[in-house]
Amino acid sequence: MTSAALTSRVGAASAAPTGGAPAPRKPGGIRRRDRVVGLLAVLPAFLIVVGFMAFPVGFALFISFTKTNGLTYEWRGLDNYIALFNDPIVHQVFLNNLKFLISVPLVIFAALIVSVLLFERVRGWKFFRVIFFLPNVLSVAVIGIMFRNAFGYYGGVNQALGLFGIEPIQFFTNGGTAIAIIILALVWAGFGYQALLLLAGLTSINPAVFEAAAIDGAGWWKRLWYITLPNIRRVLGFVFIINVLYTFTSLFGFVFVMTAGGPGFDTTTIDYLVYLRAFSSTNLGSGAALAVVLFLFIGILTLIQNKVFKLQEED
Amino acid sequence: MAVVEDDVVVSKRISSSRTQWPIFIALVVVAATIVYPLYFVIITSLRPNADYLQDPFGLPGEWTFDNYLRLAQTYGVGQAFLNSMFVSTTAVAIVLLLASLAGFALAKLPVPGTKYITATFVSVMLLPAPVLIIPVYLMLARLDLVGTYWGLILVYVATGLPFATFFLTLTFRGIPDEVIEAARIDGAGFFRIMWSIVRPMGSSGLATLAVLQFLGVWNELIFAFILIPEESMRLLTPTLASIGERFLTDQPLVSAGLFITASIPLILLAFASRYIMQGLQVGVSR
Numbered sequence: 001m002t003s004a005a006l007t008s009r010v011g012a013a014s015a016a017p018t019g020g021a022p023a024p025r026k027p028g029g030i031r032r033r034d035r036v037v038g039l040l041a042v043l044p045a046f047l048i049v050v051g052f053m054a055f056p057v058g059f060a061l062f063i064s065f066t067k068t069n070g071l072t073y074e075w076r077g078l079d080n081y082i083a084l085f086n087d088p089i090v091h092q093v094f095l096n097n098l099k100f101l102i103s104v105p106l107v108i109f110a111a112l113i114v115s116v117l118l119f120e121r122v123r124g125w126k127f128f129r130v131i132f133f134l135p136n137v138l139s140v141a142v143i144g145i146m147f148r149n150a151f152g153y154y155g156g157v158n159q160a161l162g163l164f165g166i167e168p169i170q171f172f173t174n175g176g177t178a179i180a181i182i183i184l185a186l187v188w189a190g191f192g193y194q195a196l197l198l199l200a201g202l203t204s205i206n207p208a209v210f211e212a213a214a215i216d217g218a219g220w221w222k223r224l225w226y227i228t229l230p231n232i233r234r235v236l237g238f239v240f241i242i243n244v245l246y247t248f249t250s251l252f253g254f255v256f257v258m259t260a261g262g263p264g265f266d267t268t269t270i271d272y273l274v275y276l277r278a279f280s281s282t283n284l285g286s287g288a289a290l291a292v293v294l295f296l297f298i299g300i301l302t303l304i305q306n307k308v309f310k311l312q313e314e315d
Numbered sequence: 316m317a318v319v320e321d322d323v324v325v326s327k328r329i330s331s332s333r334t335q336w337p338i339f340i341a342l343v344v345v346a347a348t349i350v351y352p353l354y355f356v357i358i359t360s361l362r363p364n365a366d367y368l369q370d371p372f373g374l375p376g377e378w379t380f381d382n383y384l385r386l387a388q389t390y391g392v393g394q395a396f397l398n399s400m401f402v403s404t405t406a407v408a409i410v411l412l413l414a415s416l417a418g419f420a421l422a423k424l425p426v427p428g429t430k431y432i433t434a435t436f437v438s439v440m441l442l443p444a445p446v447l448i449i450p451v452y453l454m455l456a457r458l459d460l461v462g463t464y465w466g467l468i469l470v471y472v473a474t475g476l477p478f479a480t481f482f483l484t485l486t487f488r489g490i491p492d493e494v495i496e497a498a499r500i501d502g503a504g505f506f507r508i509m510w511s512i513v514r515p516m517g518s519s520g521l522a523t524l525a526v527l528q529f530l531g532v533w534n535e536l537i538f539a540f541i542l543i544p545e546e547s548m549r550l551l552t553p554t555l556a557s558i559g560e561r562f563l564t565d566q567p568l569v570s571a572g573l574f575i576t577a578s579i580p581l582i583l584l585a586f587a588s589r590y591i592m593q594g595l596q597v598g599v600s601r
Contacts, residue, residue: 031425037505038424045417045476046432052473053439056450063449070453114345122339130588131346134353137580137591139534141552142573145559146352149573154566156355159371192349249443253536257556271445278449279541288449295446302441 057295063288070284080289090290092265093273096179097248100269103183103190104243110191111239115198116224129199132192140189140253147185148172148258175266178259182267185254190246194239201235202228241305245298270294353577360570367567382571391547392554392575399551400579402464402539403532406471410479410528411521413472418483419513423495433484440477444537447474452541467542467550471532479524482594486520487513523590530580530591551576 064080066073084090114132118125135143150156151171158168171177205228213223229236251269255261261268261276268276270290277287359367360382362375369376387393420426421433451470452461460466490513498508514521533551540553549557558572584591 034424035427038420038426041416041420041424041505042426042432045413045480046435048413048469048473049436049439049476049480052451052454052469053442053447053477054435056447056454057439057442059450059454060446063453070456114342117338117342117345120335120338122335122342124339125342128342128346129592130584131349133588133591134349134581134584137530137534137584138577139536139552139555139580141534141536141555141559142577145555145569146356146573148559149566149569150352150355152563152566154368154564156371188348188352245441245443249445252445256536256540257559271443274445275448275537275541278452284449284453291446291449294443298441298443 060288060291060295063285064292066285068284069282076285080283080285081293083286084289084293089265089268090273093268093270096265096267097251097269099179100183100186100247100251101244103186103247104240106183106187107190107194107243108236108239110187111194111198112236114191114195115202116228118195118199119202119228129196132195134192135189136193138189140250141257143185143189144254144257147181147188151181172259173263175263178263178267182251182254182258185258186247186251190243194243197239198232198235201232205231237308238305241301245301248294248301249298356570356573356577359567360574362567364565364567371566382568383575385568386558386571386575390554390558391549392551392558392572394547395549395551395554396575398464398548399533402468402471402550403529405464406468406475406532407525407528409468409472410475411525414476414479414483414524415509415513415517415521417476417480419487419509421480421484422487423490423492433481436477436480440481444474448537448541451538455542461542462545462548464543464548467538470538470542471535475528475531479528482524483517483520486517486524490516519590519593522587523594526583526587526590527594530583533579 063073065075065077067076067079068074118128118132148155152158153168153170157171162168169177171181209227209231210223213227218226248269249271252271252275255267255269255272256275259267261272265273271294274287274291274294277290278284281287358375359371361378361380363377363379363381366376421429426432447470455461455466455470458466460469494512494516495508498512503511536552536556539550540556543549543553555572555576559569562568
């Protein structure tokens with residue numbers, strides 16, 4: 001657009017209505033042009049997101065009502081869902097996911113301790129912050145294999161036990177210990193980042209509250225229990241929910257590289273079962289139905305999060 | 316903000332100067348639980364297997380780059396590294412470009428239906444990957460894009476865009492309207508404004524986003540594994556996963572693979588931690 005065209009438009013359109021939108025200084029002609037330019041600018045991103053994120057959700061819903069190998073679709077109504085709810089493997093896998101929830105209090109507890117320590121802002125706290133964030137930049141493939149190596153037959157843990165004359169332990173042939181190690185990996189991978197989230201919550205507490213408490217002679221523990229924790233309960237709630245969500249949607253990587261779901265289905269999680277059903281069974285509909293159920297479950301949790309913690313208003 | 320932080324420090328120091336040392340030591344202990352495993356991986360990767368089995372916790376009796384060479388020469392890790400680099404840079408570049416356009420429009424232009432467009436971006440942001448696996452695979456198969464980098468890049472762009480657009484909309488809102496208005500009066504068109512005002516003024520946000528998105532794509536495993544079945548075309552994370560599976564008895568070799576995969580994220584954290592920490596403020600929605 002040349003400046004001459006721009007001024008002429010300004011002159012011509014100064015009386016035109018602006019459609020009630022904000023920015024009253026802009027005349028209608030330019031606004032109309034802006035709308036077109038704006039729409040064109042948003043369009044590529046919007047189309048890709050609709051095409052490859054929103055549409056697939058609908059497509060998954062469709063697939064879940066059919067029996068399909070990906071080429072031909074045979075309408076089956078709710079058959080896949082009914083089969084799902086009667087499937088003992090699905091029951092077991094859902095229970096596995098519940099077992100993985102043990103990681104939630106562990107991660108939060110570790111994160112809480114670290115955040116309270118960081119909040120004291122001792123020398124070098126910014127450096128520590130970067131260190132604690134470190135696992136968060138690593139791939140689950142890296143963290144998962146690192147832990148599987150460490151607890152493998154020839155791994156560091158068994159070598160260390162060997163120093164005390166203890167025979168090597170096969171951690172991954174037992175469902176219970178395998179889950180425990182995946183949980184350990186989860187805690188290791190997650191606590192630092194969440195400590196930083198909690199630290200942000202701590203930082204937003206009005207310092208005057210602490211000063212008042214200090215003047216009243218409240219000790220460190222008292223302040224922690226009666227001031228610090230109650231003041232960050234919202235952030236704590238948020239961290240709690242994202243951990244629960246994470247347990248249901250993001251264990252795939254860990255399970256994939258650490259145990260492949262075994263022994264048997266002992267460490268298979270719902271998201272891993274979706275993958276197994278999708279790529280090792282003749283009926284994709286079953287996997288899609290499981291994915292849809294997972295999606296609804298996550299959706300409900302997210303709604304609860306938004307309703308209860310109202311984090312959107314905070315931003 | 317700085318004033319508030321100073322207040323905190325002052326008020327803390329009043330009562331807790333005694334506790335400074337125990338807290339520092341506690342932090343060192345926690346930091347060690349993160350640093351030691353990585354140290355162990357790096358040291359292990361630099362020694363022969365026999366040497367490792369003899370004394371896994373001591374320093375290597377013999378230092379060697381042999382594990383890295385074997386991975387690169389025999390197991391195609393060098394190629395996988397380059398593949399990952401190509402896919403990650405391309406996907407991030409496309410995401411940055413498209414999200415900049417959309418973010419600027421949503422922040423500063425009267426786009427019709429802004430509310431619905433934003434709602435779409437926000438509502439798919441937390442979409443769990445498992446939901447997408449089956450339909451996306453079938454769609455890409457129909458488009459003949461399974462087994463090509465472009466299919467994979469398309470998926471990374473699609474999954475990256477919602478957060479990227481949301482993030483850049485927030486960033487670009489911070490650019491004063493007056494500056495844009497002034498440029499318009501000087502006759503700058505849309506692309507001119509994007510390039511000479513939005514890009515430099517939003518550079519910190521763009522850098523943050525670039526780093527976060529790069530980490531996300533570089534570290535991704537599921538789609539990289541599913542969408543590239545051809546072994547010679549594999550990206551780094553699936554290659555690492557298969558090496559980890561095949562060489563249970565050769566810890567030094569697997570450790571070298573771990574370090575190669577972790578190297579780029581670690582370098583980014585070392586040199587761009589400022590941007591990563593900035594992203595954290597907004598990245599709550601990850």
